[in-house]
Amino acid sequence: MLIRVEPDTKESQTTTEPEITIRVAEELLMFLPAVRRAPVNRVACDGTSTLGHLVESLGVPLPEAGPMTVGGEPAGPSTRPGPGDEVRVAAVPRPQAVPLEPGQVAPRFLLDVHLGTLARRMRLLGLDTAYHNDMDDPALVVQANEERRVLLTQDRGLLRRRALWFGAYVRGSRPDDQLRDLLDRFAPVQRPWTRCTACNGELVPVAKEEIENALQAGTRRSYDVYGRCSDCGKIYWRGAHGDHLERIVREARAYAAASEPAAGTASGTAAGTASGAGR
Template identity: 40%
Template sequence: MATATFRFYEELNDFLAPERRGRAFARRCARAATTKHMIEALGVPHTEVELVLVNGESVGFDRLVAEGDRVAVYPKFEAFDITPLLRVRTQPLRELRFVADAHLGGLAHLLRLTGFDTLYDNAFADDAIERLAREQQRIVLTRDRDLLKRRGITHGCYVRALRSEAQLREVFERLDLARSARPFTRCLDCNGLLRPIDKALVEARLPPMVRERYQRFTACSACERVFWEGTHWQRMRETVAAVLAPPAS
């Protein structure tokens, strides 16, 4: 069995045992172990990794670890574009689409509010999430590290925050979502697309007070739920404005 030296950077250290954080350490590797196998054996989901350097050279997850290798593992880079260096994935996702696990219903709701295609069902099993991620090329959002280690999941995000709005801010910052947001374009219940609809077509379905006060409406193309700009909409607009606001200098 080969012995290699590993060093993890920035927030990837959160997944390591305390004595391995922020430092290089040696580790004996299983026979024919790949970089992906060893990274995950040390506790880091492969979906959190953006760049792997072995002896200074960018490699893929399938690179076999050899005796004396020095393996440096990096998370997503915020400050500069490292696309020419990447070897760990064959291609980026063309569209930002998500599937959230059973513990992130509030986050899924807020992502739909900001216009992102987000699948969620509190009955989703891990196998179903993996299948949706693979077949529909979705980014998995979860607080379950083991879920992100599944072979069929190539893109994922381990959510650290506990409260829904803090989770939304975290995901927006980590994945740079602000430029792609399209608030109030998706149904909060079923994820369908919203379309403007004439009041006359939905008037019979409206509560009397809503019928009197409001003139503009949208309807879901999938479940046909009707939305209007009431007091709840104002609160949601404040939430959206807060997450889309540029960070304070």
């Protein structure tokens, strides 16, 4: 079904066709095409289109739409607005609640193929973050649904897939900005230095004597505290990139504390980082 969408201009006000007025929150204007990137749009009313269809026809993926109203009354995506109705579409409230299973303290995440650096940084903070650099869209949706992971992406089409249980658009082009957006949106509990940045497995402390044969001589002389991934066996220590990774962790925890002073973060006890993580 094609829906004619017109910005709120004097010219559009002269039409005699039944119309619906849609007011979109400023935070959502980025999703609208430039030709109709205005907070108020008028769309033709055919009497059959649902609110969800109308909102996505404007360009806003439904996972990015927050509370919606029709004529001042709360409305869901299946509501069918009528002629003359005014629709308001708010942004998703932040922090956004995610259904958690018993014993789960933070959401689990799955990132698409374009967010590899963000995935490593999230793992550095101890967030359960699945990532594959070769997974197509249908497979991402299947894994997100089966493992109840929030799918993070910058692919608007992926967010429009009806089968997806929970998705979110990542704002920003730089990893620093993307990470701040993630922390602002979900306010997850952080447990830095507790996950493998390579595979997402949990890190456990390991005695130097157990692994010294796998270490280079310079590493054995310089470091005494190590961790090992319980899944892939990768060995971690505070290596050459330690200062860089410490900065990422420090800034992430400071940002979370400033955004939500009452929400604490939990730190882990496994040994820290390998060179190359988080870059």
